[in-house]
Amino acid sequence: MFEIAPDHAIGFFAGLLALPIALIALRLIPARRSVPGTAQAAAVLMALSGAIHLGLVTTHLEEPVTAALFVMNGVAYLGLSVLLTWRWWRLASAALLTATVLGYLVYIALRFDTPDQVALSTKLIELAALGLVLVPVRGESRPRDRAWYWATLAAGVPLLTVLMGSTVWLVDLANPDAQHVHAGAVLQATNEVATPEQTVAAAQLYAETKAAILPYQDWHKAWAAGYRPGGPSNMPSQHWMNEAYEKAGYVMDPQRPQGLVYANTRRGPLLLGAMFQMQHLDQFGPDPGGPLTAWHQHENICFTPFGFGFSLMTPFAICPLGAIDISASPMLHVWIVDNPGGPFAVDIDPAALAAVRARA
Amino acid sequence: MNTSRPEAAFVLLLMQATFWVAAGLSAIPFALAGEVFMVVLGLASILLASLTCLLAIGLVRRWRRSRRWVIALEAVCLGGSVLLLAVPIGANRGPVSLLVNLALPLVVIVLLRGKRMRAAFTR
Numbered sequence: 001m002f003e004i005a006p007d008h009a010i011g012f013f014a015g016l017l018a019l020p021i022a023l024i025a026l027r028l029i030p031a032r033r034s035v036p037g038t039a040q041a042a043a044v045l046m047a048l049s050g051a052i053h054l055g056l057v058t059t060h061l062e063e064p065v066t067a068a069l070f071v072m073n074g075v076a077y078l079g080l081s082v083l084l085t086w087r088w089w090r091l092a093s094a095a096l097l098t099a100t101v102l103g104y105l106v107y108i109a110l111r112f113d114t115p116d117q118v119a120l121s122t123k124l125i126e127l128a129a130l131g132l133v134l135v136p137v138r139g140e141s142r143p144r145d146r147a148w149y150w151a152t153l154a155a156g157v158p159l160l161t162v163l164m165g166s167t168v169w170l171v172d173l174a175n176p177d178a179q180h181v182h183a184g185a186v187l188q189a190t191n192e193v194a195t196p197e198q199t200v201a202a203a204q205l206y207a208e209t210k211a212a213i214l215p216y217q218d219w220h221k222a223w224a225a226g227y228r229p230g231g232p233s234n235m236p237s238q239h240w241m242n243e244a245y246e247k248a249g250y251v252m253d254p255q256r257p258q259g260l261v262y263a264n265t266r267r268g269p270l271l272l273g274a275m276f277q278m279q280h281l282d283q284f285g286p287d288p289g290g291p292l293t294a295w296h297q298h299e300n301i302c303f304t305p306f307g308f309g310f311s312l313m314t315p316f317a318i319c320p321l322g323a324i325d326i327s328a329s330p331m332l333h334v335w336i337v338d339n340p341g342g343p344f345a346v347d348i349d350p351a352a353l354a355a356v357r358a359r360a
Numbered sequence: 361m362n363t364s365r366p367e368a369a370f371v372l373l374l375m376q377a378t379f380w381v382a383a384g385l386s387a388i389p390f391a392l393a394g395e396v397f398m399v400v401l402g403l404a405s406i407l408l409a410s411l412t413c414l415l416a417i418g419l420v421r422r423w424r425r426s427r428r429w430v431i432a433l434e435a436v437c438l439g440g441s442v443l444l445l446a447v448p449i450g451a452n453r454g455p456v457s458l459l460v461n462l463a464l465p466l467v468v469i470v471l472l473r474g475k476r477m478r479a480a481f482t483r
Binding site: 037 | 377387390397408444461
């Protein structure tokens with residue numbers, strides 16, 4: 001959802017190229033003076049969307065139905081962006097824009113395509129165009145039912161926007177690709193099946209790390225070593241980070257893991273495992289165990305320093321007020337308690353965590 | 361004076377308010393999962409969205425204060441977004457982020473500034 005699909009990149013460039021052309025072309029239409037500026041802006045946005053759709057045809061020739069729909073959409077948008085003074089322009093434009101947005105939602109819901117940045121930005125352009133088509137302005141030369149248009153605009157555009165955002169988000173969360181193991185986490189690319197050497201290396205890393213962190217089962221020793229709890233303490237588990245080790249930039253050093261993970265129990269913190277973390281974004285660490293020890297990076301997290309809470313960024317690239325969009329540099333967990341996902345899983349299984357806490 | 365710029369700004373503000381409502385609602389599942397403070401931020405986002413809708417209505421009605429408040433609000437949004445993009449914290453720089461967080465507030469400010477627009481807002 002937050003990447004540009006390779007076969008959609010051409011649409012992005014087609015749109016960028018089309019914007020100045022559409023603005024110049026609009027000035028060459030003498031009749032434009034008889035329509036409001038909002039309609040002119042909508043025409044430019046539709047031309048932009050039309051160019052993006054036509055640009056996508058070249059990379060979708062192997063999908064004849066999709067390519068044909070792109071051609072029809074592109075031609076219709078370009079045609080309507082020129083026919084500004086046509087009597088039925090508003091109705092036709094609103095119908096086409098709404099049908100295109102809804103059609104896209106059906107397309108991704110049926111998994112004919114996956115949501116990406118080009119598609120999402122095109123839909124936002126179309127929603128803005130729809131709003132501009134519908135909005136009544138003062139002193140229009142052609143009379144229309146203003147109350148009906150205001151109601152359609154005020155209810156329809158937000159409803160369609162929320163419907164689009166929620167559909168895209170649900171589809172994206174329900175169908176993560178191989179690199180997205182869970183919401184917001186991108187997994188390091190590795191070979192598919194671990195080799196015998198990688199299995200041995202992973203076991204060695206596990207043994208060395210477990211032996212090094214066992215003293216920290218007494219959380220007082222972790223505190224003395226410089227580990228401090230972060231985030232809300234009312235959660236089932238909590239990361240304790242060592243600022244000195246983070247700054248020093250040790251790379252997967254079992255003696256100096258950047259973080260420890262504790263379960264919060266009635267009897268105090270109970271050690272679950274360690275966490276290695278790299279210093280910089282997009283720089284995954286060494287991967288001795290191949291797919292067994294793949295690092296992961298958390299992207300597009302909404303983090304708030306007030307109360308140290310977090311959520312995920314919406315498909316509209318917006319966080320709740322007071323939270324900012326951040327990404328966390330690559331990390332690798334080593335779990336020393338039983339975890340169904342394995343000792344290097346991205347997360348500890350909630351049931352396993354609950355069992356650990358219940359035993360405490 | 362007949363200009364459709366305030367109506368165009370109304371449409372963009374309506375979209376922006378919808379984005380904030382979506383962000384506010386998105387915080388609720390995390391609040392239910394234990395990130396209790398997120399509910400405060402979620403409600404604050406929805407409150408801001410409501411305020412933005414009121415300001416958008418004010419633009420259509422040509423209220424002078426609405427224009428000033430919208431320009432101020434969008435300037436804060438734009439400044440915050442530029443700051444977020446400038447610091448190396450891994451903020452998203454995709455086309456959607458650029459459209460929503462940079463282009464939208466910038467266009468609203470451009471639509472509402474200038475002598476002609478000041479004159480159009482008489483009430």
